Amino acid sequence: MTPMEIEDILLEMKDTSELMIDLAYSALLYDNEEIARHVIELEERVDDWDEEVQQKAIERALEDRDVQKALVFIRLANSIESIADGAVLIADVVLRDIETHPVVAAALKESDAAIATVTVPPISPAAGKSLGELKIASETGMWIIAIRRGEGWTYGPDENARVEEGDLLIARGPVEGEKELRALIGG
Amino acid sequence: MTPMEIEDILLEMKDTSELMIDLAYSALLYDNEEIARHVIELEERVDDWDEEVQQKAIERALEDRDVQKALVFIRLANSIESIADGAVLIADVVLRDIETHPVVAAALKESDAAIATVTVPPISPAAGKSLGELKIASETGMWIIAIRRGEGWTYGPDENARVEEGDLLIARGPVEGEKELRALIGG
Numbered sequence: 001m002t003p004m005e006i007e008d009i010l011l012e013m014k015d016t017s018e019l020m021i022d023l024a025y026s027a028l029l030y031d032n033e034e035i036a037r038h039v040i041e042l043e044e045r046v047d048d049w050d051e052e053v054q055q056k057a058i059e060r061a062l063e064d065r066d067v068q069k070a071l072v073f074i075r076l077a078n079s080i081e082s083i084a085d086g087a088v089l090i091a092d093v094v095l096r097d098i099e100t101h102p103v104v105a106a107a108l109k110e111s112d113a114a115i116a117t118v119t120v121p122p123i124s125p126a127a128g129k130s131l132g133e134l135k136i137a138s139e140t141g142m143w144i145i146a147i148r149r150g151e152g153w154t155y156g157p158d159e160n161a162r163v164e165e166g167d168l169l170i171a172r173g174p175v176e177g178e179k180e181l182r183a184l185i186g187g
Numbered sequence: 188m189t190p191m192e193i194e195d196i197l198l199e200m201k202d203t204s205e206l207m208i209d210l211a212y213s214a215l216l217y218d219n220e221e222i223a224r225h226v227i228e229l230e231e232r233v234d235d236w237d238e239e240v241q242q243k244a245i246e247r248a249l250e251d252r253d254v255q256k257a258l259v260f261i262r263l264a265n266s267i268e269s270i271a272d273g274a275v276l277i278a279d280v281v282l283r284d285i286e287t288h289p290v291v292a293a294a295l296k297e298s299d300a301a302i303a304t305v306t307v308p309p310i311s312p313a314a315g316k317s318l319g320e321l322k323i324a325s326e327t328g329m330w331i332i333a334i335r336r337g338e339g340w341t342y343g344p345d346e347n348a349r350v351e352e353g354d355l356l357i358a359r360g361p362v363e364g365e366k367e368l369r370a371l372i373g374g
Binding site: 007008010011014015017018021024025028072073075076078079080081082083084085086087089090092093104106107108110111112113135137138139140141143173174176177180 | 194195197198201202204205208211212215259260262263265266267268269270271272273274276277279280291293294295297298299300322324325326327328330360361363364367
């Protein structure tokens, strides 16, 4: 594996922190400790990247003498870390919790970015196709943030991830997107 | 105005914090201090809501004796505050900055949730229609996070906001959604 450039790490951090937030709210909405624990795992990755950015930023500053640029890199990594921390705090509520979710869950469903679950039915036109082939995001406005197949989970699936009959999809998007997602996968 | 319930405030906080993140990255991508300053303004609102949630949560606990629920409300408000803080830190980079954006901007365009701008052309089929009528989010996967009309900005427009010729739309969504957004508004 070739070492990642600072810009690539920041991009991974950004995408991961956004996935963490969506997963954290999903965990809260469905009172799902497994998803909450995955948010905590992702946080460790973000922490490692944060340190890596700091080190590489300083190394690069030694080469190009551009102190300002190094500071921008370090500040951005810290910013994203703070966002990820917020997601961890939400996940933490789920992991500590004592049956207080229904109150909040009802409110969460009203969000601009609502979270929905759809199960892929038998004989779905989507079965066997990848998320990229289905163009789910651009066709329905919904982002697939997790897929449960049997006992296993895929978090933040990329466009190559395939949808199979019986999969449970957790998606985030506009309220009206849920209907379109169901139409697309025949759920 | 009737006072908001805790659940409603948390929902406003969630949606606002997510808008703040999108706006903060937009400000970074386009090196736009005006958008960055709006992120700072939204943070003040989130701070106020955070305090309001704390107060109301305790008041409600005095009534229903449910300490756990009050703690969940307070923790969630704090979590969202942390997410909003991250957005402020990013906006802060833009406001302090000294021409170091291009490096990071290039990386941001590769994000899962890419940011794009589209100008509504003269004689656009979308002109005069609301975001809700256009179903932009579910049709293209793109969320309109800000609209610039002349010198004025609308941040986080709701479904009643109308699109007019000459408007600049800032949208967030999957890379392939940008093409669909352009097709929809004839941009």
